[in-house]
Amino acid sequence: MSTITVNQVTKRFGETLAVDQLSFDVQPGEIFGLLGPNGAGKTTCIRMILDIFQPDSGDISVMGGPMSDDKKNRIGYLPEERGLYQDIPLDRCLTFLAALKGMPEKSSSPKLNEYLERFDLYDVRDKKVKELSKGMQQKAQLISTLVHDPELVIIDEPFTALDPVNTEMVKDILQQKRDEGTAIIMSTHQMNQVEELCDRILLIDHGHRVLYGTLQEIQSQFASRDILVKPLTHLPEAIDGVASIRVHNGRHLLSLEEHVEPNQVLKNLINTGTEIAAFEIAVPPLNEIFIQVVRKQSRSQNG
Amino acid sequence: MAKIWTIIKHEYTRHVFEKRFLFSLLSLPAMVLIMALAAVIIALVTTDSSPIGYVDRSGTLTDAVPIEVDGNLFEPAIEFIPYADATRAQADLESEQIQAYYVLPEGFPADREVELNFISAPSGSAQVQFRRFILQHIDIFEGLDPQIVERLQEGSQLTMATVDGTREMREDQWFLFVTPVIAGITFIIVVLTSSGYLLQAVVEEKENRTMEIVITSVTPTQLMTGKTIGNISVGLTQLIVWLIFAWIGLAVAGNFWPFLQDFSIPGETLLVMALMFLPAFVMIAAIMATIGAIMTDMREAQQVSSGFSLLVTIPFYVVTPIMMNPNSALAIVLSYFPFSAPITVLLRMAFTTLPAWEITLNILILVIVAVFTVWLAGRAFRMGMLQYGKKITFKELIGKRETV
Numbered sequence: 232m233s234t235i236t237v238n239q240v241t242k243r244f245g246e247t248l249a250v251d252q253l254s255f256d257v258q259p260g261e262i263f264g265l266l267g268p269n270g271a272g273k274t275t276c277i278r279m280i281l282d283i284f285q286p287d288s289g290d291i292s293v294m295g296g297p298m299s300d301d302k303k304n305r306i307g308y309l310p311e312e313r314g315l316y317q318d319i320p321l322d323r324c325l326t327f328l329a330a331l332k333g334m335p336e337k338s339s340s341p342k343l344n345e346y347l348e349r350f351d352l353y354d355v356r357d358k359k360v361k362e363l364s365k366g367m368q369q370k371a372q373l374i375s376t377l378v379h380d381p382e383l384v385i386i387d388e389p390f391t392a393l394d395p396v397n398t399e400m401v402k403d404i405l406q407q408k409r410d411e412g413t414a415i416i417m418s419t420h421q422m423n424q425v426e427e428l429c430d431r432i433l434l435i436d437h438g439h440r441v442l443y444g445t446l447q448e449i450q451s452q453f454a455s456r457d458i459l460v461k462p463l464t465h466l467p468e469a470i471d472g473v474a475s476i477r478v479h480n481g482r483h484l485l486s487l488e489e490h491v492e493p494n495q496v497l498k499n500l501i502n503t504g505t506e507i508a509a510f511e512i513a514v515p516p517l518n519e520i521f522i523q524v525v526r527k528q529s530r531s532q533n534g
Numbered sequence: 535m536a537k538i539w540t541i542i543k544h545e546y547t548r549h550v551f552e553k554r555f556l557f558s559l560l561s562l563p564a565m566v567l568i569m570a571l572a573a574v575i576i577a578l579v580t581t582d583s584s585p586i587g588y589v590d591r592s593g594t595l596t597d598a599v600p601i602e603v604d605g606n607l608f609e610p611a612i613e614f615i616p617y618a619d620a621t622r623a624q625a626d627l628e629s630e631q632i633q634a635y636y637v638l639p640e641g642f643p644a645d646r647e648v649e650l651n652f653i654s655a656p657s658g659s660a661q662v663q664f665r666r667f668i669l670q671h672i673d674i675f676e677g678l679d680p681q682i683v684e685r686l687q688e689g690s691q692l693t694m695a696t697v698d699g700t701r702e703m704r705e706d707q708w709f710l711f712v713t714p715v716i717a718g719i720t721f722i723i724v725v726l727t728s729s730g731y732l733l734q735a736v737v738e739e740k741e742n743r744t745m746e747i748v749i750t751s752v753t754p755t756q757l758m759t760g761k762t763i764g765n766i767s768v769g770l771t772q773l774i775v776w777l778i779f780a781w782i783g784l785a786v787a788g789n790f791w792p793f794l795q796d797f798s799i800p801g802e803t804l805l806v807m808a809l810m811f812l813p814a815f816v817m818i819a820a821i822m823a824t825i826g827a828i829m830t831d832m833r834e835a836q837q838v839s840s841g842f843s844l845l846v847t848i849p850f851y852v853v854t855p856i857m858m859n860p861n862s863a864l865a866i867v868l869s870y871f872p873f874s875a876p877i878t879v880l881l882r883m884a885f886t887t888l889p890a891w892e893i894t895l896n897i898l899i900l901v902i903v904a905v906f907t908v909w910l911a912g913r914a915f916r917m918g919m920l921q922y923g924k925k926i927t928f929k930e931l932i933g934k935r936e937t938v
Contacts, residue, residue: 281750282750283746283749283750300753303750303751303752304751306750308746308747308750309747310743310746310747310750312743312745312746313743313744313746313747314742314743314744315742315744316548316738316742316744317742318548319548327540327544328747328751330537330540331537331540331541331748331751331752332751333536333537375747
């Protein structure tokens, strides 16, 4: 059973069409990247899943049906607009937020301490939230998103304000949760993190679904006829079937002539006596795909 | 239900265990205590408890027996010292050994005239004590009917009644006038404290950006119910603590000022007070929540809310005209206006007879407005909660469609 099924959902705010006939699903045990430029409708989409907004048409099923009070306890949400109660001590703030997720103080306390230690916040738990750094507050928010062991986690830009060490730790936790069967929706503009973490992605723009599928499927859709080669010996200046050669990040990027298959070029290279350490089909980075698709969309919108 | 309780506890403890709250809680009783202490000190400084002398030329007070007086700090028992002649008494008066002296002339038994000599006049209480002292030794009621004697000794007790006999008022019921004023002031302080906290609690949720996390954990109704009850409880805690102080204060002060022991509030006043204060409380709380939901920052929200707070205090600005003429157009208009109704109606009840239908109508209007404001608060909350940094106009708020 899908954790989330969004079916033909449309939402308007006055004259603005925020989400248009959008459909997708999220499965347990996957990290699902919800991507799109600013104002694409990502937050609206998340808010509809969480029953903050009602869709104008279409339907959304969360954990097998409409949202309920009980299901709210099984969801962890780190919104884009987020914060903590500033004037109270950190542990009281987290205990309160955990209680709102149906965790009584007795059961939340050992769990919170475990997370506080893991996030290196245990020693500052008695400090008022406003006395903590931005990064510490971000970590505290992640704790309140995860402490009640949710089945569905929705996180918006989880890595902002985190240093590389903490970024790695959060990535580990997310992967661990995924392996335990949690469905995770991650919205971010950091495409390298998406490439590293996400199993499937949905790219929306102007409320429309633009790209949807596994990372591999999408990248192969956008794969050009380029090959990346890392030779151990000198590369010949001309290779049969290769139109041009460029050096790219210490590797050689070979653009193939039309109707020439990579296998043929590999054979030709070996025939020239070149020793090869790496030979791979050049996959465009997600960042490039993102820019390419969004530009195309905006041209078609304006045109 | 557990979540509402969690929110109530959160809202309550975060205020009640703050130094600021304890300060405001104790400041009023402390102020009253300081004023009472000042009164005691002034009394101690100004009250003269030195003896009073008398020169009895009439023989009335020969072998006089001292009277028994339950003196107190403000009205001390005075000792009366006999003098053989006025010269000695005058000398003691001038050397401040006595505060005054009476001379009972030879003709006193016939004309009942005495002469009082002083440098500064003795207190009323001292003079009353001397009168009782003399009366103990002469029988002015000689030959009178004992019933008449009793009536004379008790003095007058004026009871006013309305022509239709529906309403009576006695002199010793001074508290009937004081009650609406004190209840009104207490109501205002408690309501403004609680609703101030509520306003802060709602605005803060937006300022802190905690709103979105909270409303994906609880329903808006649970959130608002918890916040309202939590913050009203803060106000009620304040009220209860003050009432306990007032009760102790009255009990203690009653020993010095016996008239305070008459204090009691009639049942019907209490009933009307409860029926008016409760919806008024809900109405103001809901308005504060509405302001909190549609405003973007605390300072702005406080500015708008102080306007509403002012409306509640209107009756106190016109308390004299209402007392002078409780059935004037002004008084009537103010008792139909929901913000000023609770205090105005109580004030009018103290000075005139209000028909039951009018009080019922005033309460009904208040209840209807309270229900409307609660609806409005819910709507403002749903519309405003996620509009960070954007104000909602009143037109949007009462418009047909919610924009969210």
